[in-house]
Amino acid sequence: MIGYVTIGVSDLKRATDFYTNLFSDKGAKVVINAGRIVFIGNDPAAPMLAVCTPYDGDECAVGNGNMIAFSAASKDEAKALYDKAISLGATDEGEPGQRVPDRFYGAYARDLDGNKLCFYVFG
Numbered sequence: 001m002i003g004y005v006t007i008g009v010s011d012l013k014r015a016t017d018f019y020t021n022l023f024s025d026k027g028a029k030v031v032i033n034a035g036r037i038v039f040i041g042n043d044p045a046a047p048m049l050a051v052c053t054p055y056d057g058d059e060c061a062v063g064n065g066n067m068i069a070f071s072a073a074s075k076d077e078a079k080a081l082y083d084k085a086i087s088l089g090a091t092d093e094g095e096p097g098q099r100v101p102d103r104f105y106g107a108y109a110r111d112l113d114g115n116k117l118c119f120y121v122f123g
Contacts, residue, residue, distance in 0.1 A: 005068055031048060
């Protein structure tokens with residue numbers, strides 16, 4: 001049901017580099033570059049992440065309670081994505097671990113602009 005998710009960023013090139021590098025193992029690339037907004041994914045017909053400078057020209061701001069969750073194929077992949085995000089400059093928001101026994105494993109980070117990310121797997 002999700003076509004794309006958009007997050008505001010302070011530096012479009014830096015954010016584009018962060019997310020294409022973070023998801024390079026999943027084949028992520030710039031699908032559409034429309035100037036102030038860049039769509040990252042593998043196919044415009046599949047869900048994408050868009051990074052953009054805010055339309056109103058004001059500084060981007062992180063929403064309280066907002067988070068983007070990226071599914072992983074395994075706990076190892078969730079941890080690897082978390083570790084890669086940290087290596088690319090993200091900050092820790094909750095190390096990888098089992099959150100709900102036998103139900104949910106997650107790892108949390110904040111990107112270069114403070115947007116909260118979750119890398120997760122059910123099970």
